Each structure stands twice: as C-alpha cells, then as structure tokens.
Amino acid sequence: MAKTPKKDKTEEKEEHEESGGNKEDRERAYEVLATRVNPIASPLAARKLTKRLYKTVKKASKEKNIRKGIRDVQKFIKKGERGIVLIAGDTTPIEVYCHLPVVCEDAKIPYCYVPAKQDLGEAAGSKRPTCCVLLKPNESYQSSYDECLTDVTTLPRPI
Structure with missing residues (x-):
C-alpha cells in the first residue's frame, strides 16, 4: 500500500485560505x-465597502454593464459615461494609472481604490487581473449601486 506524502504547513495554509478560511483569516x-x-x-475602501463593491461589480458584469481596463475606462x-470608478491600489508601476483620479475629478465621477487587482478582475468576471473598472448604474442592482455610491462619495478625498 502506497503512502501519500505529507503536506507541509504552507500547503495546508494555502488550502485553508483558498477554501475561505475563517473570519479572522479574511480580516488579516x-x-x-x-x-x-x-x-x-487614497481614498482606500474599507473592508466592508470593498466587499460590497466586489458584489456589485459581479452583478454588473453579469449584466455586461461595466468597463474594464485603463484605456476603456478613460475613453x-x-x-460622458457616468458611474463609480474602482482602481486597484496594488498596480505597479504607479505611472500606469496615476492620471486617472484627476480625470475622474474633472468629470465629477466618484472613485476609490480597492486593495487588489486580482480580486477586482475576478469580481469583473475575468481570469486576468484588472487595474480599473467603471461601474455603471442599472435597474437590476440599483439599490446596491446606490449604497456603494453614497459610501464612495463620503470617503475623504486626498488633498
């Protein structure tokens, strides 16, 4: 009878995180x-707001009502399209998207940063990470969109 090799602690930890982990692990x-x-x-969305934004992006991607990527969003x-702009905060180099907050402020469009481009891409229905998403309003998810809009507009703006 063949023995299965033992898993080391890092493999077990990765499997635990992939399966969702517990609340403390998600917060960490x-x-x-x-x-x-x-x-x-800046402004970086808080944990609860980030989760709510990702859920709204998932709903919008099912309706095909989002724009992904710097070029598409800026265009x-x-x-003149309206919505909420979500920018991934871990994109490098910074020069890729550092002009986007200015474009949003000029057009009076609310924006905020979320921590991870991988999570933003997954929420947008893509296997690839994306550094920017324009979330447009729609009747099918209007209530969650309105909640996100009020929370994003109340975030403190950088000076």
Whole structure:
C-alpha cells in the first residue's frame, strides 16, 4: 500500500485560505492586502465597502454593464459615461494609472481604490487581473449601486 506524502504547513495554509478560511483569516488577508497598496492609493475602501463593491461589480458584469481596463475606462469617461470608478491600489508601476483620479475629478465621477487587482478582475468576471473598472448604474442592482455610491462619495478625498 502506497503512502501519500505529507503536506507541509504552507500547503495546508494555502488550502485553508483558498477554501475561505475563517473570519479572522479574511480580516488579516484584507490587512495584508491593504499594506501592499501604492502610496497614492487614497481614498482606500474599507473592508466592508470593498466587499460590497466586489458584489456589485459581479452583478454588473453579469449584466455586461461595466468597463474594464485603463484605456476603456478613460475613453468612456471622456465620452460622458457616468458611474463609480474602482482602481486597484496594488498596480505597479504607479505611472500606469496615476492620471486617472484627476480625470475622474474633472468629470465629477466618484472613485476609490480597492486593495487588489486580482480580486477586482475576478469580481469583473475575468481570469486576468484588472487595474480599473467603471461601474455603471442599472435597474437590476440599483439599490446596491446606490449604497456603494453614497459610501464612495463620503470617503475623504486626498488633498
């Protein structure tokens, strides 16, 4: 009878995190991600707001009502589309998206940073990470969109 090799602690920990872990692990995971963001990532969404934003992005992606990527988001902001802009705070180099908050402020569109581009890409229905999403309003998820909009607009803006 063949024995199965023992798993070391790092493999067990990775499996535990992939399976969802417990509440303390998820909170620690957010804290770890929040420490990895770039220095210009302000305002950074809190843990609860980030979770709510990801859920709303998932609903919007099912309705095909989002724009993904820097070029696409910037193009449609200049064309006059409205919504909430979510920017991944862990994107490097910073020069890729450092102009986007200024574009959003000029167009009077609310924006905020979320900790991880991988999570933002997954919420947008993609296997690839994405550094920017424009979340547009729709009737099917209007209540959650409105909650997110009020929370994002109340976040303190950088000076």
